[in-house]
Amino acid sequence: MSLAPRHVDALQELATIGCGAALTALARLTGLRLDMDVPESWIGTSAGAIGDFLGAMGGDLVAVGVRLEGPLTGHLLLALPERDAEAMAAALGAPAPGGVFGPMAESGLMECGNIVGSAFVTAVARLVNQTLLLSVPTFARGSGKACVERLVDHAGSVALAARFTSAGVSRLEGLILVMPEPAGIARLLEHLDPR
Numbered sequence: 165m166s167l168a169p170r171h172v173d174a175l176q177e178l179a180t181i182g183c184g185a186a187l188t189a190l191a192r193l194t195g196l197r198l199d200m201d202v203p204e205s206w207i208g209t210s211a212g213a214i215g216d217f218l219g220a221m222g223g224d225l226v227a228v229g230v231r232l233e234g235p236l237t238g239h240l241l242l243a244l245p246e247r248d249a250e251a252m253a254a255a256l257g258a259p260a261p262g263g264v265f266g267p268m269a270e271s272g273l274m275e276c277g278n279i280v281g282s283a284f285v286t287a288v289a290r291l292v293n294q295t296l297l298l299s300v301p302t303f304a305r306g307s308g309k310a311c312v313e314r315l316v317d318h319a320g321s322v323a324l325a326a327r328f329t330s331a332g333v334s335r336l337e338g339l340i341l342v343m344p345e346p347a348g349i350a351r352l353l354e355h356l357d358p359r
Contacts, residue, residue: 167207167322167349174356175324178236178288179203183326183340185287186280190242193279194255196330203326214316214343215322218308221245221339226265227304228277229315234296235355236288237348239316241341242277246305248336250271253352270303280340293357322349 167175180203191198206213218225226249229241246254246263253260256272265273278301285296306315326343329335344352 167353171353171356172205172207174353175322176203176205177324178291178352178356179205179324179342181291182284182288182342183324186284186340187326187328189279189283190276193276194252196252196255196336197332198328198330198337199318201327201329203324206323206325211320214341215307215309215312216244217325218311218339218341221308224249224306225249225304225308225311226273227311227315228274228280228301229311230277230281230301230302231299231317232281232285232296232342232344233283233298234289235294235348235352236285236296236342237343238342238344240281240284240298241311241315241343242280242338243308243311243341244336244338248338250268251336252276252338254339265305274301274303279304284340284342294355322346 187198187200197250213280224246225243227241227243232238250260253269258272260266260269281298304311326340329337
């Protein structure tokens with residue numbers, strides 16, 4: 165897929181606004197101070213590249229995914245290395261000692277994914293003046309490739325990623341990854357850049 169520079173800028177702006185709102189909501193939920201890097205966009209990503217990128221975070225991951233519907237059709241993933249997912253679960257009052265994510269820890273992390281997805285779609289809906297919906301969150305654990313295969317039903321050619329960190333008592337890092345479906349990108353861009 166080939167996009168004009170202004171379209172890439174529009175997608176990155178969408179990621180900045182949506183992921184910024186998502187992390188603000190996640191910080192409120194967890195009580196952590198979260199800092200976001202400038203979002204990155206990948207255009208023309210090959211199948212498997214997203215799984216490889218997530219794998220570069222190191223070791224197995226814990227990920228929560230939601231499906232997005234409306235002008236932005238696709239998937240949103242909240243992904244953390246296992247040790248960082250443990251820190252986030254502990255911040256929620258649902259510890260996962262030794263990487264054992266019991267029902268409370270898993271439920272807490274799924275609620276994090278739900279909050280992140282809800283805040284993201286609310287911010288994007290305001291931006292494009294359209295209604296966006298999201299599915300019930302799904303939990304996955306394993307390699308980056310395994311998490312993507314479990315949570316994403318298309319190998320898109322466009323991805324937007326925002327890395328976040330917390331340097332407080334609970335040091336952690338994670339990623340919000342948005343993967344619009346290729347067929348819906350033109351429709352999304354009409355709302356973002358109506359020229």
